[in-house]
Amino acid sequence: MSRRRVCIVPHTHWDREWYEPFQIFRLRLVDLVDGLLDLLERDPSYVTFLLDGQMAVVDDYLEVRPENEPRIRALAAAGRLTMGPWYILMDEFLVSGETIIRNLQMGMARGAAFGGTMAVGYLPDMFGHVAQMPQLLRMAGIEHAVVWRGVPSVIDRSAFVWEAPDASSVRAEYLVVGYGNGASIPDDAKALVRRISDHEKEVSSFLLDAMLFMDGTDHQEPQPWLGRVVAEANDIQDDYTLEVTSLGEYLSSATDEGLPRWVGELRSGARANVLMGVTSNRVDVKRRAASAERELERRAEPFSALFLPAERWPGRLLDLAWALMVRNSAHDSVCACSVDDVVDAVLERYAEARQLGEGLAQRALTAFARSLAEPGVVALNPSSHARGGVVEIVLPGESPPADTQPVSEEAGAFGIPRGLGALTLDAATVRTILGMLPDGSQIDTHTWIQDMSVGEDDTGIDVTIEFGSEERFDVPISSFKRDLYTRLGARPDSVVRVRIDQPPNQRVLARVADVPGLGWAPAAPSALSHPVRVEEATGSSEGAVDLSMGNGLVNVAIDRLDGTFAIDGLRGFGKLVDGGDHGDSYNYSPPFSDGLVDLPEAVNVTVLERGPVRARVRIVSLYRWPERVDDSTRARVGERSVEVSTTLELRADERLVRVAHSFVNPSRDHRLRVHLPLPNPATHSEAECAFSVVQRGLDAEGRIDERGLPTFPSRRFVSAGGLTVFHDGVMEYELIDTDDGPQRGARTLALTLLRATGMLSRLGMAYRPLPAGPITAVEGLQLQGRMIEARYGVCLSCDDPYAMADEALLPLEIAYAPGGGWREPNGSALDIEGAEVSAVRRVSGTLEVRVFNPTGRETTVRVRDRSGWLVDLRGRTISPFDGSFSLGPFGIATFRSPEP
Numbered sequence: 001m002s003r004r005r006v007c008i009v010p011h012t013h014w015d016r017e018w019y020e021p022f023q024i025f026r027l028r029l030v031d032l033v034d035g036l037l038d039l040l041e042r043d044p045s046y047v048t049f050l051l052d053g054q055m056a057v058v059d060d061y062l063e064v065r066p067e068n069e070p071r072i073r074a075l076a077a078a079g080r081l082t083m084g085p086w087y088i089l090m091d092e093f094l095v096s097g098e099t100i101i102r103n104l105q106m107g108m109a110r111g112a113a114f115g116g117t118m119a120v121g122y123l124p125d126m127f128g129h130v131a132q133m134p135q136l137l138r139m140a141g142i143e144h145a146v147v148w149r150g151v152p153s154v155i156d157r158s159a160f161v162w163e164a165p166d167a168s169s170v171r172a173e174y175l176v177v178g179y180g181n182g183a184s185i186p187d188d189a190k191a192l193v194r195r196i197s198d199h200e201k202e203v204s205s206f207l208l209d210a211m212l213f214m215d216g217t218d219h220q221e222p223q224p225w226l227g228r229v230v231a232e233a234n235d236i237q238d239d240y241t242l243e244v245t246s247l248g249e250y251l252s253s254a255t256d257e258g259l260p261r262w263v264g265e266l267r268s269g270a271r272a273n274v275l276m277g278v279t280s281n282r283v284d285v286k287r288r289a290a291s292a293e294r295e296l297e298r299r300a301e302p303f304s305a306l307f308l309p310a311e312r313w314p315g316r317l318l319d320l321a322w323a324l325m326v327r328n329s330a331h332d333s334v335c336a337c338s339v340d341d342v343v344d345a346v347l348e349r350y351a352e353a354r355q356l357g358e359g360l361a362q363r364a365l366t367a368f369a370r371s372l373a374e375p376g377v378v379a380l381n382p383s384s385h386a387r388g389g390v391v392e393i394v395l396p397g398e399s400p401p402a403d404t405q406p407v408s409e410e411a412g413a414f415g416i417p418r419g420l421g422a423l424t425l426d427a428a429t430v431r432t433i434l435g436m437l438p439d440g441s442q443i444d445t446h447t448w449i450q451d452m453s454v455g456e457d458d459t460g461i462d463v464t465i466e467f468g469s470e471e472r473f474d475v476p477i478s479s480f481k482r483d484l485y486t487r488l489g490a491r492p493d494s495v496v497r498v499r500i501d502q503p504p505n506q507r508v509l510a511r512v513a514d515v516p517g518l519g520w521a522p523a524a525p526s527a528l529s530h531p532v533r534v535e536e537a538t539g540s541s542e543g544a545v546d547l548s549m550g551n552g553l554v555n556v557a558i559d560r561l562d563g564t565f566a567i568d569g570l571r572g573f574g575k576l577v578d579g580g581d582h583g584d585s586y587n588y589s590p591p592f593s594d595g596l597v598d599l600p601e602a603v604n605v606t607v608l609e610r611g612p613v614r615a616r617v618r619i620v621s622l623y624r625w626p627e628r629v630d631d632s633t634r635a636r637v638g639e640r641s642v643e644v645s646t647t648l649e650l651r652a653d654e655r656l657v658r659v660a661h662s663f664v665n666p667s668r669d670h671r672l673r674v675h676l677p678l679p680n681p682a683t684h685s686e687a688e689c690a691f692s693v694v695q696r697g698l699d700a701e702g703r704i705d706e707r708g709l710p711t712f713p714s715r716r717f718v719s720a721g722g723l724t725v726f727h728d729g730v731m732e733y734e735l736i737d738t739d740d741g742p743q744r745g746a747r748t749l750a751l752t753l754l755r756a757t758g759m760l761s762r763l764g765m766a767y768r769p770l771p772a773g774p775i776t777a778v779e780g781l782q783l784q785g786r787m788i789e790a791r792y793g794v795c796l797s798c799d800d801p802y803a804m805a806d807e808a809l810l811p812l813e814i815a816y817a818p819g820g821g822w823r824e825p826n827g828s829a830l831d832i833e834g835a836e837v838s839a840v841r842r843v844s845g846t847l848e849v850r851v852f853n854p855t856g857r858e859t860t861v862r863v864r865d866r867s868g869w870l871v872d873l874r875g876r877t878i879s880p881f882d883g884s885f886s887l888g889p890f891g892i893a894t895f896r897s898p899e900p
């Protein structure tokens with residue numbers, strides 16, 4: 001019998017932040033890398049070391065030890081330190097597809113400074129893998145993946161062909177028992193051979209030829225005796241040939257023969273935990289992630305690329321924002337299976353990235369407004385889909401024109417309330433106010449100072465300020481302020497009479513007609529084809545008032561008894577079901593004695609707006625939820641009352657019903673879901689994930705160590721049985737109320753609004769008996785006393801979920817143009833059809849656009865008046881195009897185009 005090759009790959013798995021915050025783990029990282037560099041330099045038998053496939057490890061170290069960069073560079077050049085390809089080992093389901101791509105691009109760019117990155121898609125610990133990953137890797141020139149979690153039971157070999165929906169594939173090495181199968185190599189040759197032999201028995205049915213022995217685990221230090229003990233082990237036996245090697249070396253000679261094949265995502269718990277409950281813990285993190293992604297991907301980047309001259313592209317600032325996003329994408333970071341210090345840091349990074357996005361988007365919008373030739377109010381469409389929509393605009397006059405509706409709360413108030421038209425103040429107060437005022441002329445998004453004057457007489461100082469909706473940037477505000485300071489200084493006891501001249505105007509809701517994709521049009525109120533109305537009628541059996549809102553396209557009727565609503569006669573939407581959760585940050589687990597609460601004690605319904613442009617109804621439901629799960633009896637105990645406010649909104653000419661729930665979470669150890677009935681029984685769901693929609697059945701593979709709970713992540717929308725739900729932030733859903741029988745099908749989609757547990761990991765859970773991390777109490781996971789908000793929309797028979805997701809989550813923008821620019825009143829900055837747009841940005845002065853085909857049919861992507869070349873994720877040219885190119889089923893493409 002020939003000897004079996006045993007390929008030992010020394011590595012460490014470096015969770016940058018997890019059960020310790022970043023700075024604490026980094027202290028350990030610096031020690032580890034200090035020792036590793038010495039070891040590699042002094043001991044050539046310690047052939048190579050894998051730095052966990054992520055460049056963050058290198059940067060985090062060099063920030064503390066910049067003097068060691070040449071040593072790392074030399075070891076990398078000699079092939080003894082393996083770099084990248086990722087910047088960080090991200091979670092693939094909780095972040096956008098763009099975040100995954102930017103992560104890979106950041107890692108490859110940073111790794112280039114060290115002579116290049118490993119051509120292996122190393123994905124050792126992610127909690128499952130998205131369907132399009134093979135395509136993303138191939139687009140970066142990578143033909144191998146290495147995976148562990150999520151691999152289904154039908155894969156019975158240590159490698160398989162993993163195929164994306166577009167039919168591109170990689171060879172996936174399967175770490176059958178994880179990335180630590182060769183961790184902690186003993187300093188004893190006999191013991192090492194015994195370990196290898198035992199492991200060979202454990203995985204023998206999987207082995208194709210050589211055995212990959214991954215020598216490392218979480219935060220593990222290298223064993224300096226490795227080279228010696230491997231040599232000794234080779235000398236004392238004839239069964240194995242041990243070699244210390246790199247992952248790339250091992251894979252370059254690994255067999256491609258006889259591999260099983262798998263198409264699509266990897267989310268099975270057949271042999272390893274997929275930890276599906278991370279989707280629903282710390283719902284605040286998921287919402288902040290989505291809002292930062294939206295600001296960067298859908299506003300700051302496209303607006304800056306399309307409306308600023310190429311030389312004003314804010315590349316460095318966007319790089320800073322993306323660095324925050326990519327760091328947060330780490331699997332223990334966005335997954336929030338971490339201590340509170342870590343989650344606090346994650347929230348802060350998302351806040352900063354969002355602020356950068358908002359600030360940059362606003363600058364580009366200002367440039368856009370000034371570029372228009374005609375003055376006026378303009379609607380700008382950040383989606384590539386042409387569409388109309390409801391906007392809030394400020395119009396001159398005091399009576400709303402036809403087909404508009406006054407904005408109720410803020411009527412008459414913008415910038416400075418009407419009642420403040422004339423004020424008499426003392427000099428000291430005016431000086432204080434002056435010190436706080438900026439020198440710009442803008443008061444709010446659509447109010448600018450038009451003129452200012454100051455005068456005085458024996459009785460006091462007179463200040464007149466004129467407001468208007470025309471943008472002015474030539475008003476000499478700072479010299480006016482200096483003048484006023486001088487007068488106040490000379491007469492400190494004087495009164496100051498302030499007069500604000502403000503032409504009559506009004507804030508109204510209006511529907512604007514079609515605005516081109518990534519384009520603009522005058523924001524003129526258009527005639528409403530389907531105005532929305534609220535109808536109240538007495539006469540139901542209980543004597544209650546029936547309340548409904550409808551627009552001829554969809555009807556929403558509120559049930560005043562239980563606070564739910566019906567859509568087109570289908571009842572039971574918005575039913576809130578609260579149950580116990582004795583799980584942890586990784587997994588839901590019901591308590592032994594669950595007390596479900598699904599009926600409110602009282603319901604109060606208020607009409608907020610009555611149309612014709614927008615109708616809104618608020619339902620306030622009073623519940624009593626158990627207070628917590630008792631740790632010894634594992635039953636829900638105690639009682640807390642809570643008011644859940646649900647706002648339903650319907651707009652003219654739209655079929656989407658918008659829903660928002662908010663409440664202050666009073667309880668611990670519980671899971672709150674909203675039930676949404678399906679028009680037809682469903683055997684599967686279709687949920688958006690990175691660059692794709694994935695179809696999932698009613699079951700999930702699991703095992704005794706982790707129940708296969710069919711709760712799944714959805715990025716922005718999920719459809720089942722004729723219902724589509726659009727939601728803000730990645731959310732967890734499950735198809736429930738399943739009829740077993742010849743026509744098996746689920747009748748309800750449950751959406752998780754909150755999952756509150758107090759443990760990072762736990763022992764002895766009903767659905768996962770063994771811990772998945774340190775057994776540590778983490779108070780923040782309870783979200784107790786915190787305002788919880790969930791925003792989603794529901795639509796029956798939605799035929800274009802991508803377009804409607806933009807309608808639900810990416811509103812039309814309003815700009816007030818001063819006039820005097822060059823741009824036409826109506827147009828598109830990037831007219832593109834035939835595919836979804838994922839990114840619009842500038843690279844090396846050119847416009848770079850990424851699109852994907854969400855359908856199973858080949859498509860022609862038409863890009864009006866643009867030519868250029870298709871590129872891969874490394875920016876290498878694939879082929880030229882002129883005006884259009886074809887894109888295969890489920891394909892992703894990136895093109896660059898110089899200015900026309």
Ligand SMILES: [Zn+2]
Nearest residue numbers: 013015125331
């Ligand atoms: Zn990890």
